[in-house]
Amino acid sequence: MKVKRKFFEKNDLKYTLMTVLTFVVFLMLWQVLAMNNLIVGEYTPSPSEVLEAFIFKIYNVGPDGNLLITNILTSLQISMSGFVLAVIIGVPLGLLMGWYRLLDRFVRPIFEIIRPIPAVSWIPLMIVWIGVGTEAKAVIIFLTAFIPCVLNSYTGIRQTSQALINVAKVYGASNFYTFLHVGVPSTVPMIFAGMRIALASSWSCLVAAEMLAASAGLGYMINMGRNFGRADVVVLGMIIIGFIGYIFTTVFTVIEKIVVRGGTI
Amino acid sequence: MEQKYLTRLKISNISKSFPNKEGKRELAVDNISLDVYDGEFLVLLGPGRCGKSVLLNMIAGLMKPDEGKVVLDGEEITKPNPQMGMVFQKTGLLPWLTVMDNITFGPRQRGESKKIYTERAQKYIDMVGLTGFEKSYPYQLSGGMKQRVGIARAYTNEPKILIMDEPFGALDAQTRYSMEQEVQNIVEKDRRTIIFVTNNIEEALMLGDRIILFTNYPARIKKIYDVNISKPRDTMDRTFLMLRKEISENTDLAL
Numbered sequence: 001m002k003v004k005r006k007f008f009e010k011n012d013l014k015y016t017l018m019t020v021l022t023f024v025v026f027l028m029l030w031q032v033l034a035m036n037n038l039i040v041g042e043y044t045p046s047p048s049e050v051l052e053a054f055i056f057k058i059y060n061v062g063p064d065g066n067l068l069i070t071n072i073l074t075s076l077q078i079s080m081s082g083f084v085l086a087v088i089i090g091v092p093l094g095l096l097m098g099w100y101r102l103l104d105r106f107v108r109p110i111f112e113i114i115r116p117i118p119a120v121s122w123i124p125l126m127i128v129w130i131g132v133g134t135e136a137k138a139v140i141i142f143l144t145a146f147i148p149c150v151l152n153s154y155t156g157i158r159q160t161s162q163a164l165i166n167v168a169k170v171y172g173a174s175n176f177y178t179f180l181h182v183g184v185p186s187t188v189p190m191i192f193a194g195m196r197i198a199l200a201s202s203w204s205c206l207v208a209a210e211m212l213a214a215s216a217g218l219g220y221m222i223n224m225g226r227n228f229g230r231a232d233v234v235v236l237g238m239i240i241i242g243f244i245g246y247i248f249t250t251v252f253t254v255i256e257k258i259v260v261r262g263g264t265i
Numbered sequence: 266m267e268q269k270y271l272t273r274l275k276i277s278n279i280s281k282s283f284p285n286k287e288g289k290r291e292l293a294v295d296n297i298s299l300d301v302y303d304g305e306f307l308v309l310l311g312p313g314r315c316g317k318s319v320l321l322n323m324i325a326g327l328m329k330p331d332e333g334k335v336v337l338d339g340e341e342i343t344k345p346n347p348q349m350g351m352v353f354q355k356t357g358l359l360p361w362l363t364v365m366d367n368i369t370f371g372p373r374q375r376g377e378s379k380k381i382y383t384e385r386a387q388k389y390i391d392m393v394g395l396t397g398f399e400k401s402y403p404y405q406l407s408g409g410m411k412q413r414v415g416i417a418r419a420y421t422n423e424p425k426i427l428i429m430d431e432p433f434g435a436l437d438a439q440t441r442y443s444m445e446q447e448v449q450n451i452v453e454k455d456r457r458t459i460i461f462v463t464n465n466i467e468e469a470l471m472l473g474d475r476i477i478l479f480t481n482y483p484a485r486i487k488k489i490y491d492v493n494i495s496k497p498r499d500t501m502d503r504t505f506l507m508l509r510k511e512i513s514e515n516t517d518l519a520l
Contacts, residue, residue: 167357170325171371171422172347181374185361 045232050239053232063233064224066216072240074216075206078134082141082209083202089142090149090198091191097150098157098187099179111150119143120208132213140209145198152194156187192256199252203245270302273458274324274426279333281319292483293319296333299477299486301426301458308469309462311479312516317462318354320484321430324460325351337426347371350424354431356411358403364390364414365399371422382421389417392451409440413447420455429461433468445471449497466512470505471498478515488515 027047034046045053057068064071097104097111119140126136160183168178210219218237225233276299282290293316301307311317322328324335326345335342337349358367365386366373372382390396393413403411412432419427433441445468452459463469469476476490490512494504 163353163355163357164359166322166327167351167353167359168370168374169327169345170349170351171374172345173374177374181370182359185359188361 043229043231045235049232050235053230053236057233057236063228063230064216064221066221068221068240070216071218071221071237072244074214074220075210075218075241076244078137078209078217079141079202079206081134082138083145083199085138085142086145086149086198086202087195090146091153091194094150094153094194095157095179095184095187095191098154099183115147115151119205123208123212127212137209137212137214137217140212141202141205144205145202148194148197148201149191150194152190152197153187156190156194157183159190160186189260192252192260196249196252196256199248200245203241203248206241270305272300273303273338274301274460275336276300276324277333277336279320279323279330279335281316281323281328281331294323294330295483295485297484297486298333301460304456304458306452306459306461306472306474308473308476309460309479310466310469310473310476310512310516311464311484312481313464315479315481316484317479318430321428321460321462325349325428347375347422348425350419350422350427352412352415352419352427352429352432354434356403356415356435358411358414360403363400363402364395364406367403367414368418368421370418385423386417386421389420392420392454393417393447407440408436409444412436412444416448416451420451420457425458427457427459429459431462431464434464441468446497448472453496466509466516467500470494470509470512471500476512478512 031046031048034044034049054068059067061067066074093107097107122140122143126139130136130139164182164186165178168182173181206217207219207222210217211223214220218241222234222237225231225237276297278296278298279294280292280296281294282292285291297320309317309320319328323330324342326335326342326349329343337346342349359370362370365383368386368390369382372385373379387399390399393416395410395413395417398406398410403414406414415432416429419429433444436444449472461469461472470492473492476492478487478490479485480487490508492508494502494508498505500506
Protein backbone atom coordinates (compact mmCIF):
# COMPACT_ATOMS: atom_id res chain seq x y z
CA MET A 1 0.00 0.00 0.00
CA LYS A 2 2.90 2.32 0.65
CA VAL A 3 4.25 4.33 -2.21
CA LYS A 4 8.00 4.00 -2.32
CA ARG A 5 9.70 7.28 -3.08
CA LYS A 6 12.48 7.34 -5.55
CA PHE A 7 15.74 7.94 -3.76
CA PHE A 8 16.65 11.00 -5.70
CA GLU A 9 14.03 12.99 -7.50
CA LYS A 10 14.41 16.01 -9.67
CA ASN A 11 12.94 18.28 -7.01
CA ASP A 12 15.29 16.90 -4.37
CA LEU A 13 18.20 17.97 -6.49
CA LYS A 14 16.73 21.44 -6.88
CA TYR A 15 16.24 21.90 -3.15
CA THR A 16 19.64 20.46 -2.28
CA LEU A 17 21.23 22.92 -4.66
CA MET A 18 19.35 25.77 -3.04
CA THR A 19 20.53 24.72 0.42
CA VAL A 20 24.12 24.51 -0.74
CA LEU A 21 23.78 27.87 -2.45
CA THR A 22 22.55 29.49 0.76
CA PHE A 23 25.64 28.26 2.59
CA VAL A 24 27.99 29.40 -0.15
CA VAL A 25 26.46 32.88 -0.29
CA PHE A 26 26.47 33.18 3.48
CA LEU A 27 30.11 32.11 3.79
CA MET A 28 31.21 34.40 0.94
CA LEU A 29 29.44 37.37 2.45
CA TRP A 30 30.97 36.64 5.82
CA GLN A 31 34.45 36.23 4.30
CA VAL A 32 34.27 39.52 2.41
CA LEU A 33 32.92 41.45 5.39
CA ALA A 34 35.50 40.01 7.78
CA MET A 35 38.43 40.55 5.42
CA ASN A 36 37.57 44.21 5.00
CA ASN A 37 36.89 44.60 8.72
CA LEU A 38 33.32 45.63 8.01
CA ILE A 39 31.86 43.62 10.90
CA VAL A 40 31.92 45.53 14.17
CA GLY A 41 35.36 45.15 15.71
CA GLU A 42 38.37 44.08 13.76
CA TYR A 43 38.48 40.97 15.76
CA THR A 44 35.82 38.95 13.98
CA PRO A 45 37.43 35.92 12.35
CA SER A 46 36.68 35.12 8.72
CA PRO A 47 35.47 31.65 7.67
CA SER A 48 38.91 30.78 6.33
CA GLU A 49 40.43 31.61 9.71
CA VAL A 50 37.85 29.43 11.43
CA LEU A 51 38.67 26.63 9.01
CA GLU A 52 42.34 27.04 9.82
CA ALA A 53 41.54 26.87 13.53
CA PHE A 54 39.53 23.72 12.86
CA ILE A 55 42.42 21.99 11.10
CA PHE A 56 44.82 23.25 13.77
CA LYS A 57 42.62 21.95 16.59
CA ILE A 58 42.47 18.45 15.09
CA TYR A 59 46.16 17.88 15.81
CA ASN A 60 47.02 20.47 18.45
CA VAL A 61 45.95 20.94 22.06
CA GLY A 62 46.39 24.73 22.26
CA PRO A 63 45.03 27.06 23.52
CA ASP A 64 42.73 25.15 25.85
CA GLY A 65 44.82 22.03 26.39
CA ASN A 66 42.69 19.46 24.55
CA LEU A 67 42.34 18.07 21.07
CA LEU A 68 39.09 19.06 19.39
CA ILE A 69 37.83 15.48 19.46
CA THR A 70 38.41 15.28 23.24
CA ASN A 71 36.34 18.41 23.69
CA ILE A 72 33.52 17.06 21.53
CA LEU A 73 33.45 13.66 23.26
CA THR A 74 33.51 15.24 26.73
CA SER A 75 30.61 17.50 25.87
CA LEU A 76 28.66 14.66 24.27
CA GLN A 77 29.16 12.53 27.33
CA ILE A 78 27.92 15.24 29.69
CA SER A 79 24.90 16.29 27.69
CA MET A 80 23.91 12.71 26.82
CA SER A 81 24.03 11.54 30.41
CA GLY A 82 21.95 14.55 31.48
CA PHE A 83 19.49 14.00 28.65
CA VAL A 84 19.10 10.26 29.17
CA LEU A 85 18.58 10.78 32.90
CA ALA A 86 15.95 13.42 32.16
CA VAL A 87 14.09 11.06 29.82
CA ILE A 88 14.27 8.10 32.19
CA ILE A 89 12.94 10.12 35.13
CA GLY A 90 10.92 12.85 33.43
CA VAL A 91 8.81 10.88 30.96
CA PRO A 92 7.44 8.30 33.43
CA LEU A 93 6.84 11.04 36.02
CA GLY A 94 4.88 13.15 33.52
CA LEU A 95 2.87 10.13 32.37
CA LEU A 96 1.97 9.06 35.90
CA MET A 97 1.11 12.63 36.92
CA GLY A 98 -1.15 12.96 33.93
CA TRP A 99 -2.95 9.70 34.61
CA TYR A 100 -3.21 9.57 38.39
CA ARG A 101 -4.97 12.54 39.90
CA LEU A 102 -3.57 12.01 43.38
CA LEU A 103 0.05 12.06 42.23
CA ASP A 104 -0.73 15.13 40.16
CA ARG A 105 -2.04 17.02 43.16
CA PHE A 106 0.92 15.87 45.18
CA VAL A 107 3.79 16.64 42.81
CA ARG A 108 2.53 19.40 40.56
CA PRO A 109 2.78 22.38 42.97
CA ILE A 110 6.45 21.63 43.63
CA PHE A 111 7.07 21.05 39.96
CA GLU A 112 5.42 24.33 39.00
CA ILE A 113 7.70 26.24 41.35
CA ILE A 114 10.87 24.53 40.18
CA ARG A 115 9.93 24.92 36.51
CA PRO A 116 10.64 28.65 36.07
CA ILE A 117 14.01 28.50 37.85
CA PRO A 118 16.73 28.64 35.19
CA ALA A 119 18.91 25.56 35.32
CA VAL A 120 22.03 27.73 35.35
CA SER A 121 21.05 29.30 38.66
CA TRP A 122 21.50 25.90 40.27
CA ILE A 123 25.24 26.04 39.57
CA PRO A 124 26.33 27.47 42.95
CA LEU A 125 24.27 24.90 44.82
CA MET A 126 25.56 22.10 42.61
CA ILE A 127 29.15 23.05 43.40
CA VAL A 128 28.41 22.72 47.09
CA TRP A 129 26.41 19.51 46.72
CA ILE A 130 28.32 17.45 44.20
CA GLY A 131 31.40 19.48 43.35
CA VAL A 132 32.49 20.46 39.88
CA GLY A 133 32.92 17.09 38.20
CA THR A 134 31.09 15.56 35.28
CA GLU A 135 28.16 14.65 37.53
CA ALA A 136 27.49 18.26 38.50
CA LYS A 137 27.40 19.34 34.86
CA ALA A 138 25.21 16.41 33.92
CA VAL A 139 22.78 17.40 36.66
CA ILE A 140 22.54 20.95 35.30
CA ILE A 141 21.76 19.53 31.85
CA PHE A 142 19.32 17.15 33.47
CA LEU A 143 17.42 20.03 35.06
CA THR A 144 17.07 21.73 31.69
CA ALA A 145 15.96 18.64 29.81
CA PHE A 146 13.74 17.33 32.58
CA ILE A 147 11.07 20.06 32.29
CA PRO A 148 9.99 19.50 28.66
CA CYS A 149 10.04 15.73 29.19
CA VAL A 150 7.62 15.98 32.10
CA LEU A 151 5.40 18.66 30.57
CA ASN A 152 4.94 16.96 27.22
CA SER A 153 4.21 13.52 28.63
CA TYR A 154 1.82 15.09 31.11
CA THR A 155 -0.09 17.12 28.53
CA GLY A 156 -0.02 14.25 26.04
CA ILE A 157 -1.51 11.61 28.27
CA ARG A 158 -4.19 14.00 29.47
CA GLN A 159 -5.34 14.29 25.88
CA THR A 160 -5.89 10.54 25.55
CA SER A 161 -9.19 10.12 23.76
CA GLN A 162 -11.99 9.25 26.17
CA ALA A 163 -13.46 7.00 23.47
CA LEU A 164 -10.32 4.84 23.50
CA ILE A 165 -10.30 4.71 27.29
CA ASN A 166 -13.93 3.58 27.19
CA VAL A 167 -13.04 0.85 24.70
CA ALA A 168 -10.46 -0.53 27.11
CA LYS A 169 -12.89 -0.30 30.03
CA VAL A 170 -15.67 -2.06 28.15
CA TYR A 171 -13.30 -4.95 27.47
CA GLY A 172 -12.65 -5.18 31.18
CA ALA A 173 -9.18 -3.64 31.32
CA SER A 174 -7.94 -2.39 34.69
CA ASN A 175 -6.94 1.24 35.12
CA PHE A 176 -3.24 0.36 35.07
CA TYR A 177 -3.62 -1.83 31.97
CA THR A 178 -5.45 1.02 30.28
CA PHE A 179 -2.65 3.40 31.30
CA LEU A 180 0.01 1.11 29.83
CA HIS A 181 -1.80 0.00 26.70
CA VAL A 182 -3.93 2.99 25.77
CA GLY A 183 -2.62 6.06 27.58
CA VAL A 184 1.08 5.57 27.00
CA PRO A 185 1.01 4.50 23.33
CA SER A 186 -1.31 7.33 22.40
CA THR A 187 1.13 9.76 24.02
CA VAL A 188 4.18 8.54 22.08
CA PRO A 189 4.15 11.38 19.51
CA MET A 190 3.97 13.97 22.29
CA ILE A 191 6.71 12.21 24.26
CA PHE A 192 8.91 12.39 21.21
CA ALA A 193 8.19 16.08 20.73
CA GLY A 194 9.18 16.65 24.36
CA MET A 195 12.35 14.61 23.97
CA ARG A 196 13.29 16.63 20.93
CA ILE A 197 12.94 19.90 22.83
CA ALA A 198 14.87 18.34 25.72
CA LEU A 199 17.65 17.20 23.44
CA ALA A 200 18.00 20.62 21.86
CA SER A 201 18.02 22.46 25.17
CA SER A 202 20.37 20.00 26.84
CA TRP A 203 22.86 20.54 24.04
CA SER A 204 22.56 24.30 23.99
CA CYS A 205 22.83 24.54 27.77
CA LEU A 206 26.27 23.02 27.47
CA VAL A 207 28.33 26.21 27.46
CA ALA A 208 26.67 27.36 30.65
CA ALA A 209 27.17 24.01 32.34
CA GLU A 210 30.82 23.97 31.37
CA MET A 211 31.35 27.32 33.07
CA LEU A 212 31.71 25.11 36.12
CA ALA A 213 35.41 24.49 36.50
CA ALA A 214 35.77 22.20 33.51
CA SER A 215 38.97 20.90 32.01
CA ALA A 216 37.57 19.84 28.65
CA GLY A 217 34.46 20.29 26.52
CA LEU A 218 33.18 22.56 23.79
CA GLY A 219 31.86 25.14 26.27
CA TYR A 220 35.21 25.05 28.02
CA MET A 221 36.99 25.54 24.69
CA ILE A 222 34.87 28.61 23.98
CA ASN A 223 35.63 30.06 27.40
CA MET A 224 39.33 29.44 26.99
CA GLY A 225 39.23 30.94 23.50
CA ARG A 226 37.78 34.06 25.05
CA ASN A 227 40.42 34.17 27.77
CA PHE A 228 43.24 33.84 25.25
CA GLY A 229 41.70 36.27 22.79
CA ARG A 230 41.31 33.55 20.18
CA ALA A 231 38.08 34.58 18.43
CA ASP A 232 38.58 31.90 15.77
CA VAL A 233 38.45 29.19 18.43
CA VAL A 234 35.31 30.74 19.94
CA VAL A 235 33.51 30.75 16.59
CA LEU A 236 34.78 27.24 15.83
CA GLY A 237 33.24 26.03 19.10
CA MET A 238 29.95 27.74 18.27
CA ILE A 239 29.80 26.24 14.79
CA ILE A 240 30.57 22.74 16.05
CA ILE A 241 27.86 23.01 18.70
CA GLY A 242 25.41 24.11 16.02
CA PHE A 243 26.48 21.39 13.63
CA ILE A 244 26.22 18.57 16.17
CA GLY A 245 22.83 19.90 17.28
CA TYR A 246 21.71 19.71 13.68
CA ILE A 247 22.90 16.09 13.40
CA PHE A 248 20.98 15.29 16.60
CA THR A 249 17.76 16.67 15.20
CA THR A 250 18.16 14.78 11.95
CA VAL A 251 18.91 11.45 13.62
CA PHE A 252 16.11 11.98 16.09
CA THR A 253 13.58 12.70 13.35
CA VAL A 254 14.48 9.40 11.67
CA ILE A 255 14.07 7.47 14.94
CA GLU A 256 10.75 9.21 15.57
CA LYS A 257 9.44 8.21 12.15
CA ILE A 258 10.32 4.57 12.75
CA VAL A 259 8.75 4.43 16.21
CA VAL A 260 5.58 6.39 15.43
CA ARG A 261 4.90 4.40 12.26
CA GLY A 262 1.35 3.43 13.28
CA GLY A 263 0.47 7.10 13.31
CA THR A 264 -2.34 8.71 15.24
CA ILE A 265 -5.93 9.03 14.11
CA MET B 266 -45.50 -14.72 21.58
CA GLU B 267 -43.27 -12.65 23.80
CA GLN B 268 -43.82 -15.13 26.62
CA LYS B 269 -41.56 -17.57 24.79
CA TYR B 270 -38.64 -15.20 25.07
CA LEU B 271 -36.23 -15.32 27.94
CA THR B 272 -35.35 -11.97 29.46
CA ARG B 273 -31.60 -11.46 29.38
CA LEU B 274 -31.24 -7.87 30.45
CA LYS B 275 -33.60 -6.14 32.80
CA ILE B 276 -33.43 -2.39 33.08
CA SER B 277 -35.58 -1.08 35.87
CA ASN B 278 -36.46 2.53 36.59
CA ILE B 279 -33.11 4.04 35.77
CA SER B 280 -32.55 7.78 35.77
CA LYS B 281 -29.47 9.89 35.33
CA SER B 282 -28.94 13.63 35.59
CA PHE B 283 -26.01 15.92 34.97
CA PRO B 284 -25.22 19.39 36.26
CA ASN B 285 -25.86 22.01 33.56
CA LYS B 286 -24.11 25.32 33.06
CA GLU B 287 -26.00 27.01 35.87
CA GLY B 288 -25.08 24.19 38.20
CA LYS B 289 -28.58 22.77 38.41
CA ARG B 290 -29.08 19.10 37.73
CA GLU B 291 -30.74 18.30 34.46
CA LEU B 292 -32.26 14.92 33.68
CA ALA B 293 -30.73 13.08 30.74
CA VAL B 294 -32.47 9.75 31.24
CA ASP B 295 -35.82 9.77 32.98
CA ASN B 296 -37.11 6.64 34.65
CA ILE B 297 -36.65 4.07 31.92
CA SER B 298 -37.64 0.44 32.36
CA LEU B 299 -36.95 -2.04 29.64
CA ASP B 300 -36.54 -5.78 29.12
CA VAL B 301 -34.21 -7.15 26.51
CA TYR B 302 -35.07 -10.67 25.36
CA ASP B 303 -32.71 -13.43 24.40
CA GLY B 304 -31.66 -13.38 20.78
CA GLU B 305 -33.62 -10.33 19.75
CA PHE B 306 -32.41 -7.40 17.71
CA LEU B 307 -33.56 -4.42 19.74
CA VAL B 308 -33.30 -0.97 18.26
CA LEU B 309 -33.23 2.15 20.40
CA LEU B 310 -34.41 4.96 18.19
CA GLY B 311 -34.35 8.60 19.16
CA PRO B 312 -33.36 12.03 17.92
CA GLY B 313 -29.73 13.07 18.15
CA ARG B 314 -28.44 13.92 21.60
CA CYS B 315 -31.57 12.69 23.32
CA GLY B 316 -29.75 10.79 26.03
CA LYS B 317 -29.55 7.41 24.30
CA SER B 318 -25.81 7.29 24.71
CA VAL B 319 -26.13 7.97 28.43
CA LEU B 320 -28.58 5.09 28.68
CA LEU B 321 -26.16 2.91 26.74
CA ASN B 322 -23.21 3.84 28.91
CA MET B 323 -25.22 2.82 31.94
CA ILE B 324 -26.13 -0.50 30.35
CA ALA B 325 -22.46 -1.07 29.53
CA GLY B 326 -21.46 -0.20 33.08
CA LEU B 327 -19.40 2.83 32.10
CA MET B 328 -21.70 5.13 34.10
CA LYS B 329 -23.61 4.57 37.29
CA PRO B 330 -27.32 5.39 37.23
CA ASP B 331 -28.57 7.83 39.88
CA GLU B 332 -31.56 5.59 40.47
CA GLY B 333 -32.64 2.15 39.36
CA LYS B 334 -30.51 -0.74 38.20
CA VAL B 335 -29.44 -2.81 35.25
CA VAL B 336 -29.46 -6.58 35.69
CA LEU B 337 -27.87 -9.05 33.28
CA ASP B 338 -28.91 -12.67 33.81
CA GLY B 339 -29.78 -11.99 37.42
CA GLU B 340 -26.58 -10.08 38.17
CA GLU B 341 -26.56 -6.35 38.72
CA ILE B 342 -24.14 -4.41 36.55
CA THR B 343 -22.00 -1.93 38.43
CA LYS B 344 -18.86 -1.88 36.31
CA PRO B 345 -17.94 -2.67 32.70
CA ASN B 346 -18.58 -6.31 32.07
CA PRO B 347 -16.79 -8.29 29.36
CA GLN B 348 -20.00 -10.22 28.80
CA MET B 349 -21.26 -7.17 26.97
CA GLY B 350 -19.56 -6.25 23.75
CA MET B 351 -19.73 -2.78 22.35
CA VAL B 352 -19.33 -1.30 18.91
CA PHE B 353 -18.62 2.40 19.13
CA GLN B 354 -19.78 5.29 17.03
CA LYS B 355 -16.25 6.61 16.64
CA THR B 356 -14.97 3.06 15.95
CA GLY B 357 -12.50 3.44 18.84
CA LEU B 358 -9.73 1.52 17.13
CA LEU B 359 -6.31 1.89 18.68
CA PRO B 360 -4.32 3.50 15.85
CA TRP B 361 -0.99 1.97 16.85
CA LEU B 362 -2.28 -1.60 16.70
CA THR B 363 -2.88 -3.77 13.65
CA VAL B 364 -6.37 -5.00 12.82
CA MET B 365 -5.61 -8.36 14.46
CA ASP B 366 -4.20 -6.76 17.62
CA ASN B 367 -7.17 -4.42 17.85
CA ILE B 368 -9.60 -7.29 17.53
CA THR B 369 -7.87 -9.41 20.16
CA PHE B 370 -7.51 -6.57 22.67
CA GLY B 371 -10.13 -7.96 25.07
CA PRO B 372 -9.00 -11.59 25.36
CA ARG B 373 -5.31 -10.61 25.30
CA GLN B 374 -5.86 -8.23 28.18
CA ARG B 375 -7.57 -11.00 30.15
CA GLY B 376 -4.57 -13.24 29.56
CA GLU B 377 -6.36 -15.91 27.50
CA SER B 378 -4.39 -18.37 25.41
CA LYS B 379 -3.11 -16.72 22.27
CA LYS B 380 -3.74 -19.73 20.07
CA ILE B 381 -7.40 -19.90 21.03
CA TYR B 382 -8.23 -16.23 20.70
CA THR B 383 -6.32 -15.81 17.44
CA GLU B 384 -8.32 -18.63 15.94
CA ARG B 385 -11.56 -17.09 17.18
CA ALA B 386 -10.56 -13.67 15.91
CA GLN B 387 -9.75 -15.12 12.50
CA LYS B 388 -13.22 -16.64 12.33
CA TYR B 389 -14.83 -13.25 12.89
CA ILE B 390 -12.37 -11.44 10.62
CA ASP B 391 -13.47 -13.81 7.86
CA MET B 392 -17.10 -13.29 8.82
CA VAL B 393 -16.98 -9.51 8.47
CA GLY B 394 -15.00 -9.84 5.23
CA LEU B 395 -11.65 -8.45 6.35
CA THR B 396 -9.59 -11.49 5.38
CA GLY B 397 -6.16 -10.31 4.25
CA PHE B 398 -6.23 -7.10 6.28
CA GLU B 399 -5.09 -8.64 9.59
CA LYS B 400 -1.78 -6.83 9.51
CA SER B 401 -3.10 -3.46 8.29
CA TYR B 402 -3.23 -0.42 10.53
CA PRO B 403 -6.50 1.48 11.03
CA TYR B 404 -5.30 4.51 9.04
CA GLN B 405 -4.99 2.27 6.01
CA LEU B 406 -8.69 1.32 6.15
CA SER B 407 -11.84 3.06 4.92
CA GLY B 408 -14.61 4.13 7.30
CA GLY B 409 -16.71 1.06 6.56
CA MET B 410 -13.78 -1.29 7.05
CA LYS B 411 -12.91 0.35 10.36
CA GLN B 412 -16.43 -0.29 11.56
CA ARG B 413 -16.12 -3.94 10.44
CA VAL B 414 -13.05 -4.20 12.64
CA GLY B 415 -15.11 -2.77 15.49
CA ILE B 416 -17.80 -5.40 14.93
CA ALA B 417 -15.27 -8.25 14.71
CA ARG B 418 -13.65 -6.99 17.91
CA ALA B 419 -16.96 -7.04 19.76
CA TYR B 420 -17.77 -10.56 18.50
CA THR B 421 -14.32 -11.95 19.32
CA ASN B 422 -15.05 -11.05 22.90
CA GLU B 423 -17.96 -13.55 22.68
CA PRO B 424 -20.36 -11.23 24.49
CA LYS B 425 -23.75 -12.31 25.72
CA ILE B 426 -25.13 -8.98 24.64
CA LEU B 427 -23.80 -6.84 21.84
CA ILE B 428 -24.33 -3.10 22.06
CA MET B 429 -23.94 -1.01 18.93
CA ASP B 430 -23.90 2.74 19.49
CA GLU B 431 -24.81 4.48 16.23
CA PRO B 432 -22.14 2.42 14.50
CA PHE B 433 -22.84 3.76 11.03
CA GLY B 434 -23.54 7.37 12.00
CA ALA B 435 -20.29 8.63 10.53
CA LEU B 436 -20.51 6.71 7.26
CA ASP B 437 -21.71 8.02 3.92
CA ALA B 438 -25.14 6.87 2.73
CA GLN B 439 -23.85 4.22 0.31
CA THR B 440 -21.49 2.60 2.79
CA ARG B 441 -24.11 2.85 5.46
CA TYR B 442 -26.61 0.92 3.38
CA SER B 443 -24.13 -1.84 2.58
CA MET B 444 -23.06 -2.06 6.22
CA GLU B 445 -26.70 -2.53 7.23
CA GLN B 446 -26.91 -5.48 4.83
CA GLU B 447 -23.67 -6.78 6.24
CA VAL B 448 -24.98 -6.65 9.80
CA GLN B 449 -28.05 -8.62 8.72
CA ASN B 450 -25.82 -11.30 7.21
CA ILE B 451 -23.67 -11.44 10.32
CA VAL B 452 -26.67 -11.70 12.61
CA GLU B 453 -28.03 -14.55 10.52
CA LYS B 454 -24.74 -16.45 10.79
CA ASP B 455 -24.13 -15.78 14.45
CA ARG B 456 -27.27 -14.94 16.36
CA ARG B 457 -26.84 -12.90 19.51
CA THR B 458 -28.82 -10.48 21.59
CA ILE B 459 -28.17 -7.08 20.11
CA ILE B 460 -28.99 -3.58 21.28
CA PHE B 461 -28.59 -1.23 18.38
CA VAL B 462 -28.82 2.53 18.77
CA THR B 463 -29.61 4.79 15.86
CA ASN B 464 -31.29 8.04 14.94
CA ASN B 465 -32.19 6.77 11.49
CA ILE B 466 -35.74 5.46 11.14
CA GLU B 467 -35.05 3.47 8.01
CA GLU B 468 -32.04 1.79 9.57
CA ALA B 469 -34.13 0.93 12.62
CA LEU B 470 -36.82 -0.63 10.46
CA MET B 471 -34.31 -2.52 8.32
CA LEU B 472 -32.69 -4.24 11.26
CA GLY B 473 -34.93 -4.23 14.32
CA ASP B 474 -37.18 -6.96 15.68
CA ARG B 475 -38.41 -4.41 18.16
CA ILE B 476 -38.00 -0.66 18.11
CA ILE B 477 -38.06 1.51 21.21
CA LEU B 478 -38.80 5.09 20.31
CA PHE B 479 -37.46 7.74 22.69
CA THR B 480 -38.59 11.27 23.35
CA ASN B 481 -36.24 14.17 23.00
CA TYR B 482 -34.05 15.15 25.98
CA PRO B 483 -34.50 13.83 28.63
CA ALA B 484 -34.90 10.34 27.20
CA ARG B 485 -38.16 8.64 28.04
CA ILE B 486 -39.77 5.73 26.26
CA LYS B 487 -42.36 7.13 23.90
CA LYS B 488 -43.55 4.02 22.17
CA ILE B 489 -42.52 0.43 21.48
CA TYR B 490 -43.02 -1.05 18.02
CA ASP B 491 -42.89 -4.74 17.16
CA VAL B 492 -41.69 -5.10 13.62
CA ASN B 493 -43.22 -8.28 12.29
CA ILE B 494 -41.80 -8.16 8.81
CA SER B 495 -39.66 -11.04 7.61
CA LYS B 496 -35.99 -10.35 6.89
CA PRO B 497 -34.36 -9.37 4.61
CA ARG B 498 -36.68 -6.43 4.41
CA ASP B 499 -37.72 -4.43 1.42
CA THR B 500 -37.74 -0.67 1.96
CA MET B 501 -40.62 -0.40 -0.50
CA ASP B 502 -42.75 -2.99 1.29
CA ARG B 503 -46.19 -1.66 2.24
CA THR B 504 -46.03 -2.50 5.95
CA PHE B 505 -42.51 -1.11 6.06
CA LEU B 506 -43.59 2.20 4.59
CA MET B 507 -46.62 2.47 6.85
CA LEU B 508 -44.53 1.85 9.95
CA ARG B 509 -41.97 4.31 8.69
CA LYS B 510 -44.63 6.98 8.32
CA GLU B 511 -46.06 6.27 11.73
CA ILE B 512 -42.73 6.38 13.51
CA SER B 513 -41.65 9.46 11.65
CA GLU B 514 -44.82 11.31 12.66
CA ASN B 515 -44.26 10.23 16.23
CA THR B 516 -40.64 11.33 16.44
CA ASP B 517 -39.70 14.52 18.23
CA LEU B 518 -37.66 16.97 16.28
CA ALA B 519 -34.11 17.27 17.52
CA LEU B 520 -33.15 20.87 17.93
